[in-house]
Amino acid sequence: MPKDPVCGKEIDQDSARQSTGQTSFGASEVDPTMGTRSFHNGEWYYFCSLDCRTQFLATPNTYID
């Protein structure tokens, strides 16, 4: 199960995928309780909420080794 790189929470990949399935780069219309994801540096990153995704996208290097 993928982990939210911001807060460390485990993300249900299938739920995140469903809620963002309509666009490649993370839809603006997602259910935040279902998690979300973002494509960065050739990889999908999963987030528990839009807040975590926003934080990650603002300073991705903070969360990636």
Ligand SMILES: [Zn+2]
């Ligand atoms: Zn989170």
